[in-house]
Amino acid sequence: MNSPTQPTAPRPRLGFIGAGRLAQTLARAAQQAGWTVSHVASRHAGRAQALADALPGCSAVGMDAVVTYCDLVLLTVSDDAIASVCAALPWRTGQAAVHCSGATEVSALQSAAAAGAAIGGFHPLTVFADPGATLASLPGCTVAIEAQGTLNLTLEQFAQDLRLRPLSLPPGARARYHAAAHYAGAFLNALLGEAARLWASFGASEEQTLAALLPLARSTLNAAQTGGLAESLPGVVSRGDVGTLRKHLDAIDGLPEQDIAALYRVLALRTLRTARGAGRLDATQAAAIEALLLADQQLVQTRSQSIE
Ligand SMILES: NC(=O)c1ccc[n+]([C@@H]2O[C@H](COP(=O)([O-])OP(=O)(O)OC[C@H]3O[C@@H](n4cnc5c(N)ncnc54)[C@H](OP(=O)(O)O)[C@@H]3O)[C@@H](O)[C@H]2O)c1
Structure with a gap:
C-alpha cells in the first residue's frame, strides 16, 4: 500500500469488452480501487448499458470505441470468442489488450500484438457468480498474470490495488495451470459427491453427508494451510x-x-506417494500398502472380466 508521501503512478484508463459475470464484478472492484473504467461494450447493448449504469462516469459504447478511448482493454468475452472479437478491433501501439481466461493462451490476442498493442492474461482464480458476493470475497484471491515488460508491471499494480495475489505464469502453461485448479474446485465437489454416493448406501442423505463431511474437509484444508500437504x-x-x-x-x-x-x-x-515422499512410511510399509492396492486392483479387474 502507498504511504501518503509516496507519489502514486497514474493508472491507465480501463475499458471492458464483454459485460458478463466476471466483468460485472471486476469493473466494480477496479472503480472501488480508484481505477477509471471509462467505457464498456458487449454483444448486446443492454448488457453493456446495465454495467455502465453501475459504474459512475462510465459510458456504454460500441466495441471499437472501447479500443479507441481506453489504454488497457480487458476482453471479458467467452473464451471461444476472444480471438475473433480481438481480430475485429482497431488496436494501436501504446495500448494493451488483456483477456481474463484461465486456459486460453495469450497468443489468442495475436491480432492486437500485430497492430502494436501489448498483450497479456489476467485470470482471477475464483468463481464469478453474484457480483455483490464475489466483490466481497475477491481480496486475497490469486490472479494469474502473463505479460511482459510494462504491461506486466501494470497488471501487477492492478492486482495489488484490487488486493489480489499475483502469480506469474510463463507462456504455454495456462491449460496445465487451469486444469490443476479444478482439483480445488470442481473435483473437490466431485469427491464430496463420491462420499455422498458411499454414504447413500447405508441411507444417509446428501444433507447429512455434507453436514458431517464439510467440517472435516475444512479442518483438512486448515491443517494443509498451516503445515503443508x-x-x-x-x-x-x-x-x-x-x-x-x-x-x-x-x-x-x-x-x-x-x-x-x-x-x-x-x-x-497418490496418498501413498505423498506419505512416502514425506518419510511418513518406511519402505516395507509402503510396499505392503502398494501391493494391497495393486493386487486387489488386479483382483477387481479379474472379477469384472469374469462378470462380463
Ligand atoms: N465466471 C467465472 O467464474 C470466471 C472466472 C475466471 C475467469 N473467467 C473468464 O472471464 C471471461 C468471461 O467469462 P464470464 O463468466 O464473465 O462469461 P459470461 O458471463 O458468459 O459473459 C460473457 C460475455 O461475453 C460476451 N460474448 C460472448 N460471446 C461473444 C461474441 N461472440 N462476441 C462478443 N461478445 C460475446 C457476452 O455478451 P452479451 O452478454 O452481451 O451477449 C457476455 O457479456 C472468460 O474468458 C472466462 O473464462 C470467468
Missing part, C-alpha cells in the same frame, strides 16, 4: 494402517458400483 496428510495410508485399509477395500469392493473402488485405489496410491 505432506506434513498434514491424514488417513489410514499415511499411518501405514494396512488392516484398516483392507477393511475399506473389502467393503467397497462388495458394492455393485465398481467405479467407487477404482477411484478409491487411485487416490490411495
Whole structure:
C-alpha cells in the first residue's frame, strides 16, 4: 500500500469488452480501487448499458470505441470468442489488450500484438457468480498474470490495488495451470459427491453427508494451510494402517458400483506417494500398502472380466 508521501503512478484508463459475470464484478472492484473504467461494450447493448449504469462516469459504447478511448482493454468475452472479437478491433501501439481466461493462451490476442498493442492474461482464480458476493470475497484471491515488460508491471499494480495475489505464469502453461485448479474446485465437489454416493448406501442423505463431511474437509484444508500437504496428510495410508485399509477395500469392493473402488485405489496410491515422499512410511510399509492396492486392483479387474 502507498504511504501518503509516496507519489502514486497514474493508472491507465480501463475499458471492458464483454459485460458478463466476471466483468460485472471486476469493473466494480477496479472503480472501488480508484481505477477509471471509462467505457464498456458487449454483444448486446443492454448488457453493456446495465454495467455502465453501475459504474459512475462510465459510458456504454460500441466495441471499437472501447479500443479507441481506453489504454488497457480487458476482453471479458467467452473464451471461444476472444480471438475473433480481438481480430475485429482497431488496436494501436501504446495500448494493451488483456483477456481474463484461465486456459486460453495469450497468443489468442495475436491480432492486437500485430497492430502494436501489448498483450497479456489476467485470470482471477475464483468463481464469478453474484457480483455483490464475489466483490466481497475477491481480496486475497490469486490472479494469474502473463505479460511482459510494462504491461506486466501494470497488471501487477492492478492486482495489488484490487488486493489480489499475483502469480506469474510463463507462456504455454495456462491449460496445465487451469486444469490443476479444478482439483480445488470442481473435483473437490466431485469427491464430496463420491462420499455422498458411499454414504447413500447405508441411507444417509446428501444433507447429512455434507453436514458431517464439510467440517472435516475444512479442518483438512486448515491443517494443509498451516503445515503443508505432506506434513498434514491424514488417513489410514499415511499411518501405514494396512488392516484398516483392507477393511475399506473389502467393503467397497462388495458394492455393485465398481467405479467407487477404482477411484478409491487411485487416490490411495497418490496418498501413498505423498506419505512416502514425506518419510511418513518406511519402505516395507509402503510396499505392503502398494501391493494391497495393486493386487486387489488386479483382483477387481479379474472379477469384472469374469462378470462380463
Ligand atoms: N465466471 C467465472 O467464474 C470466471 C472466472 C475466471 C475467469 N473467467 C473468464 O472471464 C471471461 C468471461 O467469462 P464470464 O463468466 O464473465 O462469461 P459470461 O458471463 O458468459 O459473459 C460473457 C460475455 O461475453 C460476451 N460474448 C460472448 N460471446 C461473444 C461474441 N461472440 N462476441 C462478443 N461478445 C460475446 C457476452 O455478451 P452479451 O452478454 O452481451 O451477449 C457476455 O457479456 C472468460 O474468458 C472466462 O473464462 C470467468
